[in-house]
Amino acid sequence: MxxxxxxxxxxxxxxxxxxxxxxxxxxxxxxxxxxxxxxxxxxxxxxxxxxxxxxxxxxxxxxxxxxxxxxxxxxxxxxxDLVVVAAALVPNEGALELAEILGLTCNKDGFFVEEDYKLSSIDTGRQGIYIASCCQGIKDIADTSAQGSAAASKVQVFLSSIRRQKQNVV
Incomplete structure (x- = not known):
């Protein structure tokens, strides 16, 4: 594009x-x-x-x-007169290793895969771990921004639930 x-x-x-x-x-x-x-x-x-x-x-x-x-x-x-080389988007070299450490799944191209794209494009199936942006594959700026905001919101909810659990224990 x-x-x-x-x-x-x-x-x-x-x-x-x-x-x-x-x-x-x-x-x-x-x-x-x-x-x-x-x-x-x-x-x-x-x-x-x-x-x-x-x-x-x-x-x-x-x-x-x-x-x-x-x-x-x-x-x-x-x-x-001019040659422009447009590089392909490829996953980070350490993506597969990180996926293994975190228990995430990668697709055949080496990008992280969400648990169920139809329900949520950022959920991984691992509690507190969300993915967004080009770690899943090629995205435009609008999709990247929307996913980043959604992931930040999920993290905020997750951290708030942990804080509430700790307050109830004490």
């Missing part, structure tokens, strides 16, 4: 510029994201190429990008 957004911003500033996006998979998970990407192709003439940019080198003041379109099997070479 961020790649599409910045590609469109570039096209609004450099009207005669051409944007090529090499991708392996596009994760457009939010409301309207798929449409936004489709509009970047139809309205902004941004070219999406499924595959990897395999080699970058300089030639005559241009950055040459060599790659392959894995859908068509064609080799591609593009002369570019």
């Amino acid at each position: 961020y790649t599409a957004k910045h590609a469109r911003l570039y096209k609004h500033k450099v009207h005669d510029g051409q944007v090529y996006i090499f991708y392996i998979d596009i994760r457009s998970t939010g409301k309207g994201y798929e449409q936004f990407i489709q509009q970047s192709v139809s309205e902004e003439e941004i070219v999406y190429i499924r595959g990897r940019a395999a080699k970058l080198y300089e030639e005559n003041g241009k950055v040459m990008v060599q790659g392959a379109d894995t859908l068509t099997g064609r080799k591609i070479e593009i002369a570019a």
Whole structure:
């Protein structure tokens, strides 16, 4: 999504510029994201190429990008004024170890998994442990903020219940 957004911003500033996006998979998970990407192709003439940019080198003041379109099997070479490498979102290196220590579950990609997404996207099934934001996978700012607020609220309720229990014991 961020790649599409910045590609469109570039096209609004450099009207005669051409944007090529090499991708392996596009994760457009939010409301309207798929449409936004489709509009970047139809309205902004941004070219999406499924595959990897395999080699970058300089030639005559241009950055040459060599790659392959894995859908068509064609080799591609593009002369570019600017190359931007957009890194994929990956879990923290210590996520699996932390999950094991806390008794949490991770998905096949290594992101933390909630107990039941339909009931609550932040509950882990472990009392007092909540997850939010990109530790679960790619999220936009609105989802991240909402989950962070929800997790903070749950923690406040949890800590208040502990304090009440201690007051009743004494």
